[in-house]
Amino acid sequence: MHDYEAVEKLIDRLVEGLGPFDRITRVRIRVSPIYSPDALEQAFEMVTRDTPLEGAELEIEGAGEQMCPSCGARWSPTHDDLAGPWLVCPECASRTPIESTGLAVLEVVDGPAPKTVC
Numbered sequence: 001m002h003d004y005e006a007v008e009k010l011i012d013r014l015v016e017g018l019g020p021f022d023r024i025t026r027v028r029i030r031v032s033p034i035y036s037p038d039a040l041e042q043a044f045e046m047v048t049r050d051t052p053l054e055g056a057e058l059e060i061e062g063a064g065e066q067m068c069p070s071c072g073a074r075w076s077p078t079h080d081d082l083a084g085p086w087l088v089c090p091e092c093a094s095r096t097p098i099e100s101t102g103l104a105v106l107e108v109v110d111g112p113a114p115k116t117v118c
């Protein structure tokens, strides 16, 4: 359920900053591989219902490149590279702890700029 809670918090924060006539049509976020993009999208649809974000588009970006400390391989981890609290290197299959566990707003279209990033 952490996907749902994270999205709920994010939307709460965005809605708080909106005026009565503001709408948001697109939100771009950067997420840690601990989140499943499918679950995030589902949660986004549920949480934004009856808010100024209803029908907004959610764009999800991965957390970015990671370097394997064992073999030096660089790759952009996704939810599929996850094994419990670890990321599994696609080259050597060694495990590294997940660095980022957050969810950050990168861009909001047709709304005020995000005030905080977590």
Ligand SMILES: [Zn+2]
Binding pocket: 068, 069, 070, 071, 072, 073, 089, 090, 091, 092, 093, 094
């Ligand atoms: Zn490796």
